[in-house]
Amino acid sequence: MIKIKNLGYIYHLHKKNQVKALDNISLEIKRGDFVSIIGSNGSGKSTLAKHLNCLLLPTSGNIWVNGMNTKDKDKVWAIRQKVGMVFQNPDNQLVATTVEDDIAFGLENIGVSERVMKERVHWALQVVEMEEYKNSEPHLLSGGQKQKVAIAGAIAMHSSYLVLDEPTAMLDPHGRREVMDTIKKLNKEENITIIYITHLMEEAAESNRVVVLDKGKIALMGRPEKVFTQVETLKKLKLDIPQITELALRLNQKGLDISPHTLKVEEMVDHLCLYV
Amino acid sequence: MKILRNISFGQYIPRESLIHNLDPRIKILSCLAIIISLFLITEFLGYLILGTIIMIGIIISQVHPKFVFRGLRPILFIIIFTLIIHLFMTEGEILYRLGFLKITKEGLIRGLFISCRLFILILTTSLLTLSTSPISLTDGIERLLSFFKFIGMPAHEIAMMMTIALRFIPTLLEETEKIMKAQISRGADFESGNIFNRTKNLIPILIPLFVSAFRRADELAIAMEAKCYRGGEGRTHFRQLKIRMVDILTFVLIGVITVMASVMF
Amino acid sequence: MFICLENVNFTYNLHMPFETKALKDISLNINEGEFIGLIGHTGCGKTTLIQHFNGLLEPTSGKVYVEGLDINERGVNLRLIRQKVGLVFQYPENQLFEETIFQEVAFGPKKLSLSEDKIEKRVREALKMVDLDYNLYAERSPFSLSGGEMRRVALASILSIRPKMLVLDEPTANLDPQGRNKILSEMKAIHDNFGITVILVSHNMEIIAEIVDRLLVMHRGEIILDGPPREIFEKYADDLIKVGLGLPQVTRCMHELRAKGKEIYTGVLTVEDAEKEILDRVRKSNKQLKIKKG
Incomplete structure (x- = not known):
């Protein structure tokens, strides 16, 4: 479990110019959960992500990963191994010159033996369905494939949490789908806890729980269908609402018996079949 | 803009050849041996021997000579430039006079000799980079350099x-x-x-x-x-390097030839 | 006709081991004042195509005419063509390099050897077009801005050369909804108020379809669909899905209803469209009883 208690983070732009990036955040993420964190640019979502594996340390408050406090210097490497990270720009996180070597990079760092390494790399490649590209050079892959390699690199270290910081922001719809499918598979089949940062509501709608950040504070939190129907609040926070939810809401206001908690096209179609 | 697309010097061409499968350390050391002897040899005959070794290497490697010679293209200008400088700037027996410029026999020989040296040098390094993936190249360099960790x-x-x-x-x-x-x-x-x-x-x-x-x-x-x-x-290594019999044999062969060529010519 | 392509083919690395055909026999007319969306996957050739519009790439075979002039003929001054056709690449903020925003936007006009007064006039005009206050921004460093603002400065630096046509490659990539809507509404305004021909290139259907008048769909180096967005969404939804581009959620919803045998118009682009269409249908059908309060 990841437990965040009263987390605050302040960074200094200049000597006197302080910015409160995170303000009194408390959150618990249970094993096997799929949590999405949304917010507009500057809401603090990336800052929060970097706290989860000691890339940043809290100014106030605490974070525990499986009971280990991120402030504990002896636990840094254990925590980083437990919490894998995938970043936004697929080009700037692959280190090695072939896919296989890149996936092995993290394993080499934690001193895994050659035999175990081979097994884990093979397994990770299989999970993200990239076996046929194992000898490819990263710069020849598509954006979605690069992100899958980054994901494989993280899970090869047997991390139980995967933090993805806007992994699809630079991808096309096909790449987005590839990454999202991979993540859902990891969550379901490998029981890896997913913490998914995005500003796309449609992606957040696929998670079990949504946390909406605004100016470093938690503005809303709950199941996607509950959060996304707070249209006024979301619009105020400069966030989009999935088209289908907005449509459901409008039809509901016009008197149609359609649940305003509709998130998926299929649900909408079923509702509408009764009318037209 | 086209220049950027055409860089082939140092590009790896994957093949399943004897040369490709050699241990990168052996390949690097062999290339070093050839390069050193290039600078020790003073006669054309020595270069002929080294040139032949490289040519055989290229054939065994199954890399199309087209790729090898493409690597030469950017260097061609330097080779020609060196040749011209030597042609005109060396004092000695005059073969041909062109205004105030003169071509000397010594200049011709010297120029050709230096050009050959550059030519073989580039062929050697091209063969190394064409037949060795960047990864095993860096692996090889890392292992070789770690001999010097104590300094x-x-x-x-x-x-x-x-x-x-x-x-x-x-x-x-x-x-x-x-x-x-x-x-x-x-x-x-x-x-x-x-x-x-x-x-x-x-x-x-x-x-x-x-x-x-x-x-x-x-x-x-x-x-x-x-x-x-x-x-x-x-840190552990994903890729393990193992010296096999064929590596030892190659290294000994190249070693003997280069030492002999350097001493004799 | 502003731009005309005739049987344009383009191959990368021609006669080389990694030869790839990027454009296949493309013929295309673009008229002055059009507002076009060019859509397709990464690698479908859309970025290659737009580089033919201002002579950055020369077709392997075929002709490109800008205002009737074959731009790849000998002796054509491509710099003049590039003044007419302004090309904005993806992530244009990555091309900024000057000390101040003024200098950044003045880069193009300076290359045209205009007088100081005229340059300043153009910078003011261009910054206004992207809704950045001259007095507040002119002397600031472009590197001190937010991502969305940097992108607008980069846009202004093209607008200041007063192109007749503006081609933008993924102008909204990696912006949050607010930054995205801002850029799109500015493009719309530039088209409507200044009569500039605009081509938006994107892989994101939802963003583009709403605002353009004409949609070009590319797939594997070919233009497979060309027409008004509504018509394409109505008649060719299957083709869009087949090439993996997908439809906006509301359009998909209508198509699925149609697939279930419901009579409904599927050429909807926006939530408003869908709402109106559904309410119309509900009224026409005999199931009014189910409307709660009437």
Whole structure:
């Protein structure tokens, strides 16, 4: 479990110019959960992500990963191994010159033996369905494939949490789908806890729980269908609402018996079949 | 812009050949031996022997000679330039006079000799890089350098830098091309003007390129740290290198030939 | 006709081991004042195509005419063509390099050897077009801005050369909804108020379809669909899905209803469209009883 208690983070732009990036955040993420964190640019979502594996340390408050406090210097490497990270720009996180070597990079760092390494790399490649590209050079892959390699690199270290910081922001719809499918598979089949940062509501709608950040504070939190129907609040926070939810809401206001908690096209179609 | 796409010097061509499968350390050391003897040999006959070895190497490697010779193209200018300098600048028996310029016999021989040296040098390194993947090349260099760890040689750091450089060269080349095109679209002109102006015109390319390279470096460092990178200590290797019989035989063969060639010629 | 392509083919690395055909026999007319969306996957050739519009790439075979002039003929001054066709690449903020925003936007006009007064006038005008206050921004460093603002400065630096046509490659990539809507509404305004021909290139259907008048769909180096967005969404939804581009959620919803045998118009682009269409149908059908309050 990841437990965040009263987390605050302040960074200094200049000597006197302080910015409160995170303000009194408390959150618990249970094993096997799929949590999405949304917010507009500057809401603090990336800052929060970097706290989860000691890339940043809290100014106030605490974070525990499986009971280990991120402030504990002896636990840094254990925590980083437990919490894998995938970043936004697929080009700037692959280190090695072939896919296989890149996936092995993290394993080499934690001193895994050659035999175990081979097994884990093979397994990770299989999970993200990239076996046929194992000898490819990263710069020849598509954006979605690069992100899958980054994901494989993280899970090869047997991390139980995967933090993805806007992994699809630079991808096309096909790449987005590839990454999202991979993540859902990891969550379901490998029981890896997913913490998914995005500003796309449609992606957040696929998670079990949504946390909406605004100016470093938690503005809303709950199941996607509950959060996304707070249209006024979301619009105020400069966030989009999935088209289908907005449509459901409008039809509901016009008197149609359609649940305003509709998130998926299929649900909408079923509702509408009764009318037209 | 075309130049950026045509860089083949140092590009790996995967094949399943004897040369490809040699241990990278052996290949690097053999190339070093050949290069050293290139500078020790003083007669053409010696170069003939070395040239023959390289040619045999190219044939065994199954890499099409086209690729090998493409690597020569950028260097051709330097070879010709060296030849001309030597032709005209060496004192000695005059063969031909062209105004105040004169071609001497010594110059001709010297020029051809140096050209041969450059030629074989490039062929040797091309064969090495064409038949060795960047990864095993850096692996080989790392292992070789770690012999010198006792004098404080940062073997792992050098190898890591090389890996990252190799990984990002294609990305940065692509980026350079894109920035160039973007600036041309904004009205920049890279093709006309004198040298001073042309150099000044590079600023709109170089600054964005530096900015992006620094940003990439920053992000990469964070990504590496997130994957538990903390230097070379306690690190294991995904790729193991093993010296086999064929490696030893090759090394001995090359060693004997180069030593003998250096001593005799 | 502003731009005309005739049987344009383009191959990368021609006669080399990694030869790839990027454009296949493309013929295309673009008229002055059009507002076009060019859509397709990464690698479908859309970025290659737009580089033919201002002579950054020369077709392997075929002709490109800008205002009737074959731009790849000998002796054509491509710099003049590039003034007419302004090309904005993806992530244009990555091309910024000057010390101040004024200098950044003045880069193009300076290359045209205009007088100081005229340059300043153009910078003011261009910054206004992207809704950045001259007095507040002119002397600031472009590197001190937010991502969305940097992108608008980069846009202004093209607008200041007063192109007749503006081609933008993924102008909204990696922006949050607010930054995205801002850029799109500015493009719309530039088209409507200044009569500039605009081509938006994107892989994101939802963003583009709403605002353009004409949609070009590319797939594997060919233009497979060309027409008004509504018509394409109505008649060719299957083709869009087949090439993996997908439809906006509301359009998909209508198509699925149609697939279930319901009579409904499927050429909807926006939530408003869908709402209106559904309410119309509900009224026409005999199931009014189910409307709660009437």
